[in-house]
Amino acid sequence: MSTTQDKVAPTSIGDIPLTRPQLPSWAPALVAAISVAVAALPVVFLGWGLVAMVLLAVVLFVIALPAWSSSVEGSRKGKDRLAAALVWSGFGLAMVPLATLMWQVISNGVPVLSAEFFTYSMRNVVGEGGGIYHAIVGTVIVTAFAAIISVPIGVMAAVYLIEYGAGNRIARIVTFLVDVMTGIPSIVAGLFAYALFVLFFGPGVRMGIGGSVALSVLMIPIVVRSTEEMLKLVPGDLREAAYALGVPKWRTITKVVLPTAMSGIVTGVTLAVARVAGETAPLLIIAGDTDSVNFNAFSERMATLPVYIYYSYMQPGVPPEFGQERAWGAALTLIAIVMALNILARLISRSFAPKTGR
Template identity: 45%
Template structure:
């Protein structure tokens, strides 16, 4: 009995030490994040105003620099088109891997390609679209839809991997019950599997969108930078990352302040998307 008590006390001490080390590591990891958020709030909040969000950049170095309306609109439009391209394709790839290909040779090859695409730097996707669509002059020069393609390539492996993980969590008993009722495989997939996994798929989609919204390099090579607001994806379009890139190196303090304000707006957008994704993920776990 004495030996068991001593062992239990030793385990409790080790548990407390381990918990303290984990708490310390978490605190150390949160310090840089807290400093970044503090610095962004300190530098960016001063630039926020109604004028800041409702006017376009003027291009003036000495006068009123304008706001970031065109950058916000361009970011939303470009990322929305990218999501329309990447999400159906990514979910389709995940459905093939989980419901049809499984452990086949083609499925293993597709998984390998997805893993490779996940590790490719975003600038490589931008250069690929730049060389294949911009330099060759297909449908004009720089255009918003070309930026959307670059971002869609970036989002595709994230959506596919997230959807595959969620689809694998759907209980096999649900599929077997549907098959026992005589439902064909395609109906089982779209009437049972996909609705069950939908909250998780939405979570992965929002995380992919949040990642794509903050990318700068692909848009610099494909959509370029303009001042005016436009909804025409066939023309050059502005975006928040590109606007920040252009303003932050300027010698004019008001342009640098606009860059900080745009950076804070971009972080707020991504934070909002991430929070929505986490809420959907929590709802999926509770269900």
């Protein structure tokens, strides 16, 4: 009590500072430079690695800047600086895996790529040579069948949820369970497909279409979710205008609602395809692996890119270098396919975006 009086009483209006002292705008840059310089010392004198230096520099920066700021600007501002520094260094940390992974896949994968690599299968190949033609064919067939199964079911279910169900009991349960279904582990989907196909074809069954069924279990929820979002964006005025003209509900949906939402639906489907094209576990279970080209999804084993990568890296044969090299080449190819699908999806959504005034 007395302390506050001591402080307040003698000051006249002019003595109360209206601004707090602030660090100059170049303070962070200065602290960063000093941190890097200090972190470089053990590199020079103790022979530390580059990674250790960067880590030390970040730690120094995260401690030093908030400390300086606390002493000059007060503890609240210091905490603010600390949070900002932590959040940004967290971002830097999260980019390390992405950068190193990309660099590694590209540097290991590019030397492997050749015309032979894309046009030959692994049939009768021992050691050097061979390619991933059979795996690309398998991936395309399995994923295409998965899309053929999932898209009609997913889109129709979303139509039910938005156009017919609209908040009734079944629709609420389905929406909730679709959300839960997005979390089914991919290997469980593979086991489901196996358990289903065993009933018809007996134990030890392996076929491409089984892989498609497993992938559709993973793909349907994604298609439903994205289609639902898109159908919600279609303005109610459009539907009412159609009804007012006497158009039946199903014609309204097929001729007005779905075309309006089409670009969004296609985007969602493309992203879903990109997501399942890289799935390994279910295909390992039910589609298996083979060295030869197989165009028939309904009989025998079918190689796919992810499974091919797995086997040629983990069981490369003798000598191991050639198998592992091919694994990196296939990994680069798979990443390129998935990225291309993602970019395609973004292009579709950008160029055909519905004009809803958003």
